[in-house]
Amino acid sequence: MANLLAAQGGRPLRDGLADLATWLGVTLVAGSALWVVADVIWHGVGAVNWGFVTTAPQDAGRAGGISTILVATFLVLLVCMTAALPLGLGAAMYLSEYGRGPMGRWVRRSLDVLAGVPSIVFGLFGAVFFVQVLGLGFSILAGGLTLACMVLPILIRTTEMAFSGLPQEYRAGAAALGFGPSGILLRVLLPAAAPGLVAGLILGVGRALAETAVLIFTSGYVDRMPDSLLDSGRVLSLHIFDLSMNVPGGDHNAYGAAVVLLLILLVINGIGGWLSRRWIGRGIVAS
Amino acid sequence: MGWYDRWRGGLLAIGLALAMAGAACSSTADGAKAYPHLVITGSSTVAPLAAEIGKRFEQAHPGVQVDVQTGGSSRGIADVRKGNSDIGMASRALKTTEQTLLPFTIARDGIGLILHQSNPVNELSRQQVVAIYTGQITRWSEVGGLDRPITVVHKAEGRSTQELFLHHFELDNRQVKPHVVVGDNEQGIKTVAGNPDAIGYVSIGTASYDASHGVPIRLLSVDGVAATLENVRNGQFPLSRPLNLVTREVPTGVAKEFIDFARSTQVIDLVEGQYFVPTAGG
Numbered sequence: 001m002a003n004l005l006a007a008q009g010g011r012p013l014r015d016g017l018a019d020l021a022t023w024l025g026v027t028l029v030a031g032s033a034l035w036v037v038a039d040v041i042w043h044g045v046g047a048v049n050w051g052f053v054t055t056a057p058q059d060a061g062r063a064g065g066i067s068t069i070l071v072a073t074f075l076v077l078l079v080c081m082t083a084a085l086p087l088g089l090g091a092a093m094y095l096s097e098y099g100r101g102p103m104g105r106w107v108r109r110s111l112d113v114l115a116g117v118p119s120i121v122f123g124l125f126g127a128v129f130f131v132q133v134l135g136l137g138f139s140i141l142a143g144g145l146t147l148a149c150m151v152l153p154i155l156i157r158t159t160e161m162a163f164s165g166l167p168q169e170y171r172a173g174a175a176a177l178g179f180g181p182s183g184i185l186l187r188v189l190l191p192a193a194a195p196g197l198v199a200g201l202i203l204g205v206g207r208a209l210a211e212t213a214v215l216i217f218t219s220g221y222v223d224r225m226p227d228s229l230l231d232s233g234r235v236l237s238l239h240i241f242d243l244s245m246n247v248p249g250g251d252h253n254a255y256g257a258a259v260v261l262l263l264i265l266l267v268i269n270g271i272g273g274w275l276s277r278r279w280i281g282r283g284i285v286a287s
Numbered sequence: 288m289g290w291y292d293r294w295r296g297g298l299l300a301i302g303l304a305l306a307m308a309g310a311a312c313s314s315t316a317d318g319a320k321a322y323p324h325l326v327i328t329g330s331s332t333v334a335p336l337a338a339e340i341g342k343r344f345e346q347a348h349p350g351v352q353v354d355v356q357t358g359g360s361s362r363g364i365a366d367v368r369k370g371n372s373d374i375g376m377a378s379r380a381l382k383t384t385e386q387t388l389l390p391f392t393i394a395r396d397g398i399g400l401i402l403h404q405s406n407p408v409n410e411l412s413r414q415q416v417v418a419i420y421t422g423q424i425t426r427w428s429e430v431g432g433l434d435r436p437i438t439v440v441h442k443a444e445g446r447s448t449q450e451l452f453l454h455h456f457e458l459d460n461r462q463v464k465p466h467v468v469v470g471d472n473e474q475g476i477k478t479v480a481g482n483p484d485a486i487g488y489v490s491i492g493t494a495s496y497d498a499s500h501g502v503p504i505r506l507l508s509v510d511g512v513a514a515t516l517e518n519v520r521n522g523q524f525p526l527s528r529p530l531n532l533v534t535r536e537v538p539t540g541v542a543k544e545f546i547d548f549a550r551s552t553q554v555i556d557l558v559e560g561q562y563f564v565p566t567a568g569g
Contacts, residue, residue: 059560060335132371138326138356221334221357224342232354242357245471246331248496248562 040258047256057223061243062250066257068225072140072233073209075226076219079144080151080208085201087148088155093185095156096163115153120213122150127217138232143219150214151204158203162196163189195276202272206265212238236261323541328356329363329376330447331471332490333530336394336561337376340549343557347548351541360447364388367533373542375533379447389538390531393549394563397491397527398448399514401476403483404503408432411507417456419486422464427484440478440487441465447528448472452488455509455526473497480504491519492562520564530563 051065058064095104126146136142166189174188190197212235220232223239234242240257243250327337334357341353360377364385367375381390400416402408408431411419418424419437428434441463442449453460467485469475475489480502491514494506506514510525518524538546548554550567558565 060339138354217358220354221338222354223338224352232356242331242335244477245473246357247335248473248493249500250473 037262040255040262043251044255044257044259047252048259052253052256053260056225057239057253060247060250061223061239061253062247063253066236066239066253066260068223069234069236069239069257070260072219072226073236075140075229075233076144076147076215076235077205077208079141079229080147081201081205083145083148084152084155084204088152088159088200088204089197091152091156092159092163093189095160097181097185097189111153111156114149115157118213119150119211122146123214123217125149126214131218136230138218138220138222139230140219140226140233141229143215143233143235144229146214146218147208147211150211151208154207155200155204158200159193159197162193162200165196166192198272198276202269205268209235209261209265209268210237211235212241236264323351325351325353325374325541325545326356326372327353327374327376327532328358328366328372329533330360330378330530331357332378332396332447333376333393333532336530336558336563337532337549339557339561340393340554341545343554344545344548348541348544353545359445361445364533367535370535373534374538374546377447377531377533379451379528379531381531381533387535389534389536390529391533391538391546391550392529392531392566393554394530394558394561394566395519395527396530396563397514397516397519397524398451398488399491399494399526400486400488400507400509401479401494401504402486402507403479404505405483406432406505409507410511413456413510417458420456420458420464421462435484438466438482438485439464440467440469440475440485442475442488443468443470446470448488448490451526451528476502476504490562491524492516492564496562516562516564529566 053065053070054067055065056068057066091107095107098104099107123146126142126149130136130142130145131138134142136145170188170192171184174184179188215235215238219235221234221238221242222232223234224231226233236257240254240261243254243257325341327341334355338353338355341355344353345351355376356372360379363372363375363377364381366372367388375388377390378396381388400411406427408427411430415424415430419430420439420441422439424430425437426434427437442452444460449460452458453463467478467487469478469487472489472493475487476494476497479485479487480497491506494504494514495516498504498506508514512518512524514524519527532546532549534542534546552567555565555567558567
């Protein structure tokens, strides 16, 4: 260090400061993320056990577990992804392969606007359109579909970026080998874009799992075990919000539920990574 | 290349088609329900209590389903007016513009001013509270406390607690100069518990529960009356409110049964379990 200082005059100090700033930034970001996770686990891990995951909430959620909440959460997510995935994939394929005209620009512009809309607006829209106009009532179906509207922009833009990031040679090469347009899309571009697609999907799922504002007015507050998609069902994030903000003495179980939510997110991230690796491994491009 | 690679395109297409069909089917499904189904919406303060009463009611009446949805008193009133719900929940008395609706009180709740436990101030007069909330008094030293700035915690517009507080202290919301605006009671308590210089107002039941469970907050007396559930029960505490179920017409059928049940002595333990004051039986 002393040698460097002697050899380069004022430079090392500046470099050192830049180093310090970078490290500070990294530590701050990583540290705060770690702090949040550690805090949740520290407070919540004592509440989580097999019984917590398999029993229904009692006494407004202070006692009992979160079994019904978990079922409702997965059903809402299932409806959301079933509706959003085909639409999102289709729209992304269109945008990246054919969307260079005014139509594509228009679709992109409206997606950007949608992506910037606060989630409570989607919630109010869903509460009017799905719950009242379509007559679905407070239901898992209404919640899932409203959520689908909300995650579509992220899903489409990330997937589109994955497609347009692929080298033009893939398309030319596949065409030269005699693939038709659908063959190119499904057998060459789709497998190659899979990691980006999975990333988009996981971003969407993560946002969906974290959402309370959209679901409070659509899938609702009922914590009974749902019988069908037309039943109202409380999702995990809303349960955590209610327990920590509205129910005196609900903190313990709120932290427990938060630990479970964290675990679910980790598992989904893990599955996503595994899927995309597996898909590339088998893909035409990589083999 | 195995069979998987050869057929992957086809499999994908089939999968996509199935997914789309599923989405289409589910979105055209019929919303009608065969069994009696009571929809109750409104006040987030009443919602946990109503949900617990609903569960007990369902046990006593097999086949009936009670769906409780939260969202605030204003929403409860609007929903029951428009017929979006069977029963509304409001954590306040009905306003003069709402006299066409019918209120059924199931419990009472008081609203108390809270400070951080470490705050040495023991009592605030009515004038002092008004001065603090309108920004005329900005340091605790002016009311006998430490020389520190006051953090004013206020509730969001549309909250019944906020309306009752403003009404009691004869304030207009535009006069209030809040530093923090909160929603639910627990959020108010957490805000004050985390800030030694804060003052806020929340449900007395919630506050006394938290205070007795180690949360560092303290309830102040209002107009010289201690903020206890007992003083809310005997009617001496000036800042109290009814927790109401609201209907548009004279209730009949399941709705009437539910309202009668919620006002009966069969749910007193549930009312007390949510830290409210029961009104049934006396």
